[in-house]
Amino acid sequence: MAQHQKTIQHHLALQILLADRLIKSTKELESSKFDFTDVTKLATQLAHLLRSTTRLVATCTTTLYDRPLRAVISHVSLNLERAETLVQKCKNRTGILRQVFAITTNTDVRKVSSLLESSVADMKWLVSIFVTDDNSGVNLSLPPIASNDPVLAWVWSNIATVQHSTRLKDRVDAANSLGSLACDTDRNKKMIIQEEGVTPLLRLLKEGASFESQIAAANTLYNLATDREKVSAFVRSLAVPVIVQVLIDSTNVLVRIKVVDLVSRLTEMDSCVQEEFGRENVMRPIVTFLGFDLVFDDYVTNSLVRVNSEIRNNGLHLSSSLSFHNRNDTELGSPEEIMKLKITCARALWILAKGSLLNSKKITETKALLCLAKLIQNENEELKLNCLMTIMELAKVGESNSELRRQAFKPNSPAARSVLDQILKIVNHETNPKLMVFAISTIGSLARTFPASETRILGPLVSKLEHEVFDISNETVVALTTFVNPENFNCVDHSKAIIEFNGVPCLMRFLWRNDDVKIQVNGLKLLSYLALHVGNNKALEEARVLSVIEDASRSMVMTQYPEMKEVLAKAMHHLNLYQAGHNVHKKVNGP
Incomplete structure (x- = not known):
């Protein structure tokens, strides 16, 4: 900060010399x-104002916001140099030349005077926006430098x-x-970011002087973060660690809602930010907010205690304890506000997990x-959906990563069993x-985790093949x-189960009802896999599956x-093999 202030003071000193x-x-x-x-x-006047500004910079206890200062000083410098050039010309005009150019020079003097007058007005405005002890609030006057663009001022x-x-x-x-201003136009958003407004807003958010100040900062940052290019300014301003720390420290429900919304907005706009939030482990405070008032049954609690004990005995650490922030650490909001926070x-x-292995693991x-499974039972549709x-x-991430699939969705783990119970309730009711x-999509992604002995899943799924x-x-x-x-690994057993649940006729009716090519491909792939694994099943022959597949090919x-x-x-090939053998057997042993 000191070097920054010195650089500004150096620029101001040069202008004082010019003045x-x-x-x-003259x-x-x-x-x-x-x-x-x-x-x-x-x-x-300019020399006086420049010296006042220099003293102001020297006594500033925070990093000076210098964007308007640099713009104004640049204009002041040009105008002072123009005035000096004119003075030197007048000095060099003697004798007859002085009389010839008198009228023109007087016009030039008036122009220079006008420029310097504008510079004086700019400097007065500049000083006023940094002087904060007059209780006057924001200076809404318009300096000459911004006369063509009032929004800039x-x-x-x-x-x-x-x-x-x-x-x-x-x-x-x-x-x-x-x-x-950010809500008005995209140009305003870009201007606020270009004029380095993100850093002061993050500072206001981080200070936590009041929940009103944090909400105001979070709202404005949210309004600015509307595309990847704009969000890159947040990254340059080190927004991610600031936001995570604010979540960890916050006690106000409304602040938490606004800041978590900001996390979602930034994550949606940039996958790099998504990963950075993961590295800062923003998920931990968010999960804590999600489940701070949940009560789990004894089975879940005892199971987790047992699992944690086993892991500790092996010298490892599992962060899936049931400890939540004490309710006394939170300024409790209304039931509506608590529900909004959970939503x-x-x-x-959901947005943090989307396509991210790092975040999904964390x-x-x-x-x-456990929290998500518990909250799915809630009557609020939006919460249940999220x-x-x-x-x-x-x-989905676990579907393509066996390690995550085994660790998070192991069928006999309390968390996975709780999730599956709730998902099956949704499918059935x-x-x-x-x-x-x-x-249903979730069940599909977890298909590899289910053993052949899991009988609760395939029956309800098959029944949905003919859903309206x-x-x-x-x-x-x-x-x-x-x-x-x-x-x-269990594809054969699963195929047999689907057929036992009368899946083949249901699937055939699905194909007849839909003539969209992509849908036909989905159905034909399922039908072909059934034929590959249990091609000798009578249900396939009775449904004339071979004929359907031949026509499709x-x-x-x-x-x-x-x-x-x-x-x-x-x-x-499989169907021809088994069904041809079946037909020969019928002829040999027929009447």
Whole structure:
């Protein structure tokens, strides 16, 4: 900070020298033809204002917000140099030349005087936005430098107030004003960011002087973070560790809601920020907020205690304890505010987990799965939806990472069992199609974790093949395909179970009802895998599956899906083998 202030003081010192030199030069002019009285007076005012600004910078206890200062000083420098050039020209004009150019020079003097007058007004405005002990709040006057762009002056004034004002109310009002400007146009957002407004807002958020100041800062930052380019300014300002620390330290429910919303917004806009939040482990305070008032049954509690004990005995550490922040550490809000906080936290976890192995691991290392499973029982649809979306995203990441899948979704673990119980309740009893689709998708992603002995899952899934809501039946086909995919160790047992639950006729009716090519491909893939694993099953023969697959393999449409050629060919080979053998057996042993 000291070096920064010294650099600014150096620039100001140069301008003071220019102003003093101009004053001296104008006084040296002897000719009465050129009246530089106003120029001398204005140069003297500028020198005084420049010295006042230098003293202000020297006594500033925080990093000076210098964007308007640099812009104004640049203009002052140009105007002082122009005035000095004119004075030197007048000094060099003698004899007849002095008379010839008198009229023109007087016009130039008036122009220079006008420029210096503008510089004086700019400097007075500049000093006013940094002087914070007059209780005047934000300076809404318009300096000449911003006459063509009034918003620029307002942005400068408000940022300077947020950074330097000694009155908290003025800082809050200024932050809110920046938030309003940001909501008006995208240009305003860019201007606030370009004029370095993010850092003072983060400072206001971090200080935690009042919950009003933190909410004002968080709201404005949220309004600014509307695309990846803008969010990059947050990264440069080291926003992520600041935001995480604010969450850890915060006790006000409304502040938590706003800051968690900000986490979601930044994460949505930039995957690099998503990973940085993971490295700072923002998930821990968010999970704590999500479940601070939850009560778990004895089975879950005892199971976790046993697991933690076993892990400690092995010299390891598991962070999935049930300890939450004490309720006394929180300024309890209304039931509506508490519900809003939970909804916001569940949504943030969903966005943080999406496609991120790092974040998914950190989330599942906490008590998150238990909290999410517990909260899915809540009557609030939005909370239930966000919790389920989080579980679905965790399961999707686990589908492609065996380590996460084994650690987080081990079927006999308390967390995984709690999650599965709630998901099956949704599949069996829920009426909201969106919830059902997410639940079915989750089951599909976890297909490799289910043993062949798990009998609660496939029956309910098969029954959804004929659901009247297309999204549900299609998602069911996709989920069942993961159970019978050859890469699934239990694919044969799962295939037999699907057929036992009368899955083949249901699947055939699904194919007849839908003529969309992509949907047909999903259904044909499931049908082909069933044929590969249990091709000798009578249900496949009775449903004329071989004929359906043969027709599909000859379809020109299938040329769009070359990966299906091999699958269909293998299915036909198996069906021909078993069904041909069955037909020969009937002829030999027939009447």
